[in-house]
Amino acid sequence: MTGELSGILEHVDxxxxxxxxxxxxxxxxxxxxxxxxxxxxxxxxxxxxxLASAPDPVDGAFRVPxxxxxx
Amino acid sequence: MDMxxxxxxxxxxxxxxxxxxxxEYSEAWAEAAAGDELNAxxxxxxDGAIAVERPSIAPVAVKDIFCTEGVPTTAGSRxxxxxxxxxxxxxxRRLIEAGAPILGKTNMDxxxxxxxxxxxxxxxxxxxxxxxxxxGGSSGGSAAVVAGGLAxxxxxxxxxxxxxxxxxxCGIVGLKPTYGAISRYGMIAFASSxxxxxxxxxxxxxxxxxxxxxxxxxxxxxxxxxxxxxxRLPDRENLEGLSxxxxxxxxxxxxxxxxxxxxxxxxxxxxxxxxxxxxVGLPHAEHGISAYYVIAPAEAxxxxxxxxxxxxxxxxxxxxxxxxxxxxTRAQGFGPEVKRRIMLGTYALSSGYYDxxxxxxxxxxxxxxxxxxxxxxxxxxxxxxxxPSVAFGLGEKTADPLAMYLSDFFTxxxxxxxxxxxxxxxxxxxxxxGGPQLPVGFQIAAPAFAEQKLLDAAYALEQAIAFDARxxxxxxxxxxxxxxxxxxxxxxxx
Numbered sequence: 001m002t003g004e005l006s007g008i009l010e011h012v013d014x015x016x017x018x019x020x021x022x023x024x025x026x027x028x029x030x031x032x033x034x035x036x037x038x039x040x041x042x043x044x045x046x047x048x049x050x051l052a053s054a055p056d057p058v059d060g061a062f063r064v065p066x067x068x069x070x071x
Numbered sequence: 072m073d074m075x076x077x078x079x080x081x082x083x084x085x086x087x088x089x090x091x092x093x094x095e096y097s098e099a100w101a102e103a104a105a106g107d108e109l110n111a112x113x114x115x116x117x118d119g120a121i122a123v124e125r126p127s128i129a130p131v132a133v134k135d136i137f138c139t140e141g142v143p144t145t146a147g148s149r150x151x152x153x154x155x156x157x158x159x160x161x162x163x164r165r166l167i168e169a170g171a172p173i174l175g176k177t178n179m180d181x182x183x184x185x186x187x188x189x190x191x192x193x194x195x196x197x198x199x200x201x202x203x204x205x206x207g208g209s210s211g212g213s214a215a216v217v218a219g220g221l222a223x224x225x226x227x228x229x230x231x232x233x234x235x236x237x238x239x240x241c242g243i244v245g246l247k248p249t250y251g252a253i254s255r256y257g258m259i260a261f262a263s264s265x266x267x268x269x270x271x272x273x274x275x276x277x278x279x280x281x282x283x284x285x286x287x288x289x290x291x292x293x294x295x296x297x298x299x300x301x302x303r304l305p306d307r308e309n310l311e312g313l314s315x316x317x318x319x320x321x322x323x324x325x326x327x328x329x330x331x332x333x334x335x336x337x338x339x340x341x342x343x344x345x346x347x348x349x350x351v352g353l354p355h356a357e358h359g360i361s362a363y364y365v366i367a368p369a370e371a372x373x374x375x376x377x378x379x380x381x382x383x384x385x386x387x388x389x390x391x392x393x394x395x396x397x398x399x400t401r402a403q404g405f406g407p408e409v410k411r412r413i414m415l416g417t418y419a420l421s422s423g424y425y426d427x428x429x430x431x432x433x434x435x436x437x438x439x440x441x442x443x444x445x446x447x448x449x450x451x452x453x454x455x456x457x458x459p460s461v462a463f464g465l466g467e468k469t470a471d472p473l474a475m476y477l478s479d480f481f482t483x484x485x486x487x488x489x490x491x492x493x494x495x496x497x498x499x500x501x502x503x504x505g506g507p508q509l510p511v512g513f514q515i516a517a518p519a520f521a522e523q524k525l526l527d528a529a530y531a532l533e534q535a536i537a538f539d540a541r542x543x544x545x546x547x548x549x550x551x552x553x554x555x556x557x558x559x560x561x562x563x564x565x
């Protein structure tokens with residue numbers, strides 16, 4: 001995979017040769033700003049529905065292995 | 072005539088007139104879908120898992136990237152194997168509310184990353200024209216079911232060409248709408264500033280009908296704005312008064328001779344319909360692939376960090392700590408192309424490289440959008456071949472990711488600019504190296520939100536091209552050359 005990534009980066013590197021000083025970057029193509037919704041409570045997923053796909057739900061929460069390696 | 076020969080528009084009209092039973096029609100399609108030998112469906116709704124109150128629209132095949140409540144949704148990835156989302160995407164909800172039954176979920180490149188459908192964790196889709204070849208990607212399953220007579224129409228997603236390129240390689244119509252025309256809510260994210268839902272259909276009229284169902288602003292996706300007016304069925308008879316620009320910088324690119332011949336013949340058809348053809352410079356479009364393969368992986372590397380084996384999807388079993396669990400889950404759950412893009416993306420966003428890669432790519436994006444704006448000041452449309460080649464062989468490009476990326480050469484610039492583009496079949500051509508003839512796509516791009524104008528022009532051109540070939544193994548297929556008939560006539564054998 002290292003060789004493949006190098007080949008791709010070599011191709012991509014060509015954009016470094018373009019003189020684009022002063023050009024504004026585009027992060028989003030549609031002109032939108034401050035899209036807000038009404039500040040009204042609405043229904044969202046129930047706890048059970050949110051947990052239904054979890055690999056290891058327990059007591060209404062997501063369980064993960066201990067963050068500290070066992071000694 | 073066989074009801075499965077009807078286009079979705081014809082079927083819709085027949086159902087509305089009471090001449091066709093929606094239930095019988097849907098059942099006939101479910102039966103056709105069950106005959107899938109192309110590995111195009113990942114899941115089929117055999118027992119009415121998705122309820123549609125009053126079927127009145129042709130049933131739809133849905134790319135497996137759209138979350139559908141209670142129904143497996145994998146995005147072609149092992150990491151989502153068995154996942155059944157707790158909610159339904161807006162696009163699918165709109166289809167269901169319009170009365171369209173869901174036939175099933177279609178195979179795709181993992182997380183929509185690919186141009187051949189060979190990156191699916193569930194095996195490649197076979198091209199119905201030649202089962203030794205790819206259907207294109209990433210919406211390869213959606214293209215193959217329509218071309219192969221396994222669904223009347225389908226939806227897919229296009230990030231850098233993932234609707235248009237498979238439509239071209241399978242001989243059908245594929246439309247990428249303007250970014251923001253259709254809600255992305257519930258559409259599993261790959262590159263959020265580029266991803267857009269759209270139709271894959273037998274003809275341009277079906278694409279217009281599907282777009283009219285899907286489009287619209289959605290409070291659940293703050294980047295969705297919808298179209299100003301819902302599209303109506305196209306009816307343009309000629310191309311008088313319309314101008315078409317061929318980008319000088321793109322057509323010199325490595326192009327199959329058969330594809331070039333069909334492209335040139337289509338330009339002549341445009342002129343015979345009263346349109347004018349000229350040349351335009353898009354000087355930065357040739358850097359589209361480079362910019363795209365920075366921006367899309369960068370966004371993907373952020374989007375895909377959510378797959379951590381905690382809230383949904385698979386978790387690698389092991390006795391290690393939580394970090395080891397994350398690493399093992401991702402190592403086992405993601406395929407090679409997805410890992411490649413995550414690595415490219417995180418590299419491009421890393422401190423010290425951000426400006427040189429991501430920042431520079433975003434500036435190239437600005438320049439490409441400006442190139443298109445300048446072109447549209449002088450021309451109504453920009454046209455290119457959709458793909459530099461016809462469908463290539465399974466395994467032909469898998470060893471060389473860069474060669475695969477370059478097959479998106481003609482479709483990526485429009486994605487970066489956020490503008491709408493459609494691919495329609497231009498005819499058949501022999502592959503380089505010989506063999507039976509395969510479909511060639513012709514791409515037409517228009518200014519943002521000019522979908523109606525685009526569909527009208529594509530319709531006029533479609534009638535003139537009169538593409539009437541279909542895969543030899545497909546019982547039903549594209550009928551796009553047939554002029555839509557008035558309500559007093561049947562579907563007709565035009």
